[in-house]
Amino acid sequence: MNSEDQIKYKVADYPFEKCDFWHYLKIFYKDRGLKVLYQFLNRPHRRSFSRGLIKKFAPTGFGLExxxxxRTICPTDRTILSxxxxxxxxxxxxxxxxxxxSVIPYDDNSFSFVLSEHVLEHIANPLKTLEDCIRVLVPGGKLFLFLPHRDRTNDSHRQLTTLEHVIKDYKMNVAFDDDTHVEDWFKNVVKKGLMPIHYSHLSKRDLLKTRSIHQHVWTEKQVVEMLEYLNLKICYVSARVKDRRDSFVVIAEKRA
Ligand SMILES: C[S@@+](CC[C@H](N)C(=O)[O-])C[C@H]1O[C@@H](n2cnc3c(N)ncnc32)[C@H](O)[C@@H]1O
Ligand SMILES: [Zn+2]
Structure with a gap:
C-alpha cells in the first residue's frame, strides 16, 4: 500500500470521553480493582464518614458551624460558616x-443543627457556649461536636477536665479571655516538646489573642456527661472518627 492509499481519520470523528475524570476512574478501576477504587474515593480528606453523619442526623434544614x-465538612448550601x-x-x-x-447573633430555635469541630476545647467557659448553641437549635435539632481526644493529641500529658470543673467555670462566669490554663498548657505541652507544628511560628501573645491553646481536655465520656447535664439526648457517640484520627464525636438532640 503506498502512502496515497492510507486511510485518513478526522479528528472530529474521534469518540472523545465526555468526562476526563470519569475516564480516569474507569482506568483506575480496571488496573487496581474495586477495593482500591473505593479507598481512593473515600480518602480521609474527603471526610465522607463525618459528612455522612451530618446527612444521617441532620438531613434537612439550616445549620450553623x-x-x-x-475548612468545613458541613453542607455549604445550607450551613452558616462562622x-x-x-x-x-x-x-x-x-x-x-x-x-x-457564646454570643450567637441568631434567634432562639433558628437551626436544625449546630456543628463545631475542634473548637470547644479552646473556649474558657464551655458550658456558656454550649448553652447558646442549644438556644439556637430547634427542638429536635442536633448538636455535633467533633473534638480532639486527649489520648491522641498533644494533650496526652494533661489531666482530663471534669464536669465539676466546667460547672465551676460557668458559675464564676469565666471570661472569654481567661488564661487560667495557660501554665498547664506550657508545662504539659510546650515543655514536653509537643507544641502543634501549625502554631509553632506564633508568639505566646498571638496564641492567646486567637485563643489557640486548648483550655480544656476531654474524651467522649466527659463530653457526654456535659451534654447530659445540659439536658440533651445523646444520639451518637464514637471514641474515634474514621476520617480525622485525633478526634472523637458526640451528637446530641435538643429535647422538645
Ligand atoms: C483548632 S481550630 C479548628 C478549625 C476548624 N473547625 C477545623 O476543624 O479545622 C479552632 C477554631 O476555633 C475558633 N474559635 C476559638 N474560640 C472561639 C470562640 N469562642 N467562638 C468561635 N470560634 C472560636 C478559632 O478561631 C479557630 O478557627
Ligand atoms: Zn477551665
Missing part, C-alpha cells in the same frame, strides 16, 4: 460571619 477555621477570628494558625478562615460561640 461555630469556629469553622480553614468564626470568632479571621485567622487560625497558618490559614485564613473561610468564615463569612464573625461572632463568638
Amino acid at each position: 461555630i469556629g469553622v477555621g480553614a 468564626d470568632a477570628f479571621s485567622a487560625h494558625g497558618v490559614h485564613d478562615s473561610i468564615d463569612k460571619i464573625f461572632f463568638k460561640g
